[in-house]
Amino acid sequence: MFKKILIANRGEIACRVAKTARRLGVRTVAVYSDADADAAHVRACDEAVHIGGNAAKDSYLQWQRILDAAQATGAQAVHPGYGFLSENEDFARACAAAGLVFIGPPPEAIAAMGSKAAAKALMEQAGVPLVPGYHGQDNDPALLAREADRIGYPVLIKASAGGGGRGMRRVDQAEDFAAALASCQREAKASFGNDHVLVERYVTRPRHIEIQLFADTQGNCVYLFERDCSVQRRHQKVLEEAPAPGMSAARRAEMGQAAVAAAQAVGYVGAGTVEFIAEELDDGDLRFYFMEMNTRLQVEHPVTEAITGHDLVEWQLRVADGQPLPARQDDLRLHGHAIEARICAENPDAGFLPATGRLAVLRWPAHVAFQRNAAQDAGPSAAVRVDAGVREGDAISPFYDSMIAKLIVWGEDRAQALARLDAALQATHIVGPATNVAFLRRVVNSTAFSTADLDTALIERERAQVLNQPGLALPLAAAGVAAQALAAETAAEGADPWSRRNGWRLHGGARRRFDLLVGKTAHGATLERLHDGALRLGVAGEFWSFSAQPLGGSRYDVLLGGQRHTLTVYRQGERATVFADGGSLELLDIDPIAHAGDHAGEGGRLTAPMPGKVIALHAKPGDAVKAGQALAVMEAMKMEHTLAAPRDGVVAELLYAVGDQVAEGAELLKLAED
Missing domain, CATH: 3.30.470.20 (ATP-grasp fold, B domain)
Known part of the structure; x- marks a missing residue:
């Protein structure tokens, strides 16, 4: 058995390979990017070597750096995991040329099966049933459109060298084919370095x-x-x-x-x-x-x-x-x-x-x-x-x-x-x-x-x-917030009633208000302590009897309106997340004094819904656009995301160019009123 292997991957598969190798007495070497300097797979391995920048193309796809790391650490074999270089025949050949065992199939097998089109041709010769489609090498867009018409819609465009759903689009009508093809090819090129596609009949209910x-x-x-x-x-x-x-x-x-x-x-x-x-x-x-x-x-x-x-x-x-x-x-x-x-x-x-x-x-x-x-x-x-x-x-x-x-x-x-x-x-x-x-x-x-x-x-x-189903019911989530607040007050209490912060009064009761924000909707909740010490919780004008006991950690035994629940509440500043058997809900417990003077941001802006790279812009300054019209395409986590105009208007200014990396929430362009 090998004495040492290098794992040319990251994440859970790298951790998994390291665990199995350790059980077999094999030492492991991790490789990591700037973003993964303290990642779990780095800690799971016996050694680790830095190989480049954050993006995969600058690190995990730089196979010469990986080979250099293997040679420098004395590894005898390379485990490619899945994704990245795991189905790259050139990398497999390079491993062999460097005297390293590639823990995977021979390069010839990767080449034969790595291309969907070539694999289908091979299976056709072997008599294995194939979905009707076009699997040829000519990828002229006009030819592919004619083949789609011949096959009959709906069709499926698929990256020939791809996997994981990337570079794949279902097309239901001829007029959408060209745009879907271009998107598939861009995504395939970015993910696999190869924009060749095939077209097949879309099997209904497959x-x-x-x-x-x-x-x-x-x-x-x-x-x-x-x-x-x-x-x-x-x-x-x-x-x-x-x-x-x-x-x-x-x-x-x-x-x-x-x-x-x-x-x-x-x-x-x-x-x-x-x-x-x-x-x-x-x-x-x-x-x-x-x-x-x-x-x-x-x-x-x-x-x-x-x-x-x-x-x-x-x-x-x-x-x-x-x-x-x-x-x-x-x-x-x-x-x-x-x-x-x-x-x-x-x-x-x-x-x-x-x-x-x-x-x-x-x-x-x-x-x-x-x-x-x-x-x-x-x-x-x-x-x-x-x-x-x-x-x-x-x-x-x-x-x-x-x-x-x-x-x-x-x-x-x-x-x-x-x-x-x-x-x-x-x-x-x-x-x-x-x-x-x-x-x-x-x-x-x-x-x-x-x-x-x-x-x-x-x-x-x-x-x-x-999809689009409600999470935990608001009264139960509010009960979790109130239970945690009560526990915090109890922990801070002194021996006499005058130093307590639980709302005790010599005469009458006490009331505490919680200003809760779920998404963009504000809700008020009220915790009332009656003169006899009993508690009740009110949300949206409805009240329930209430009691809560800490169970240790973040868990609470809550009695709300006669029904018992075990709630788990995690708090980071004003943000609280409440978990129960029926689901969870994230909400903000707002301190109104701390937010005095805050105002809502401008609406109707085209903003980035996640960090990523701008890969296409479909409008220029002066263009009149309609709500819902595709204006930009972003790439994040290896997938494309089309962004539409939030309202009618005229493009006043483009704030980013194709190729720019943008942060979540960044405004991509300015719209003036039409």
Whole structure:
């Protein structure tokens, strides 16, 4: 086994590789950018080497610096993780030329499968079903438009060298094709350095099912069953589960054997995933089409580990060391059901805009780190797993992916796994940037997901149930603020009643007002202490009996109107976030004296909704624009975001140019009245 490996990646996958390597007695070297100088993966490794600036193109994509770091530290192998250089054939060749083992497939296999178009041509020769489409090399826009007309709308434009939903657009009508193509190609070029695309028929109600496979240098290849990754937003996965609901044993074997055949056709070695689009037939069976092959470990690999009991990162290291696969096909068995939720810094109710900021609070449910044979150990300690590449106090920056962590649960069956996932999400407390935790709970509890009525448009189909839903009820959130205020007053009390700050009066009662702000809406809450010492809480003119007892830490036992609740309250200055079984709510507890003289900012301005780079401007000074008209395009966390005019007007001045980096809230241009 290797003595030392370098991990050419960041975040949770780098932490995960470091943990598995340590268990095998292998030392690890981290690489890091300016933004990641104190990141969790740097601390997880035995050594660390700085490789450049904040942006990936200035650090994690600078493969010569990575090779230099490996040589300087005496590493024998390089683990690329996923993303960045993991599917870069030139990097794999450069590793070999430098005498380093690339922990992944041979460069020839990456080349054969790394291009979606080339892979589809190969699969067509092998007789694997393909979605009708255009997979040629000529990317002339006029030709692609004609091919889209021939295929028939809706079509899907996909970056040939891409993955993760980047460089992908659904187009429903011919007049939108040119703009969608240009956007896809820009995003593909920025993410993968290659703007080649293919065009396919958009399969209605498709399921996204992928096969995990593994091959060694002795010619052995196995499939470790399937994962259903149908729940997606913006063509990126949200929830993944294994095994796929409704998958018959015969269809599982057929798809697994097709994946193995695809891998053997290109001399594959290591971990890989063959992805299929599947349509459910009238008899409930599935018809599948080859979509692409990812020549790397996938983000969702933990659900496969949970149902098989095998550590796939350990398999990677052993195979790269020249050892045979740890198991044969006949040795592999399915155990129970596993689901993974990707917890991201984003705002689902604002088009899943990525969010940035410091993780002021990061609290996970009771869980264990990955352990071997977790599926066979069905006790509570193995039911929940968290893979995170951040710690409390870390910052989510605009330079990389928005994923904070992966929450993985295992159950004896899907129903138990669903219940455990809901409970684990309920116990996940994150304060700082906006996150998708509440959204994930709503998806998990939606009728479609809970009954396994799956397809890639599930979120859009269920948007009324999963998006723009209220959080914790305001009276309960106000009760949390009041409970914390009472606890603070009690802690400051003296021995006699005259030094207490709890509102005690010799005659009559006392009243304390809370000025609460939820979003942009102000609310008043009143805590009244009656002469007999009893308390009641009033919100919007309605009053409830109230009492609260601290439970330690940030938790309070609250009785509101005769109903008991356990509330957790985190406070940063005026900002309070209250968590309960039913959800959470963030609000401001305003000190009116401190804010005397404050006034609302100007409305109707075009501002940056997140930190990022301006990559296109669609208006110039003097242009008359209408509300909702696209004026600018920003790029943040590897995704494009189109910004529309907030009102009618005339562009008076452009405040930034294409290529400029802007901060969240920065005004991009000035609008004069029309």
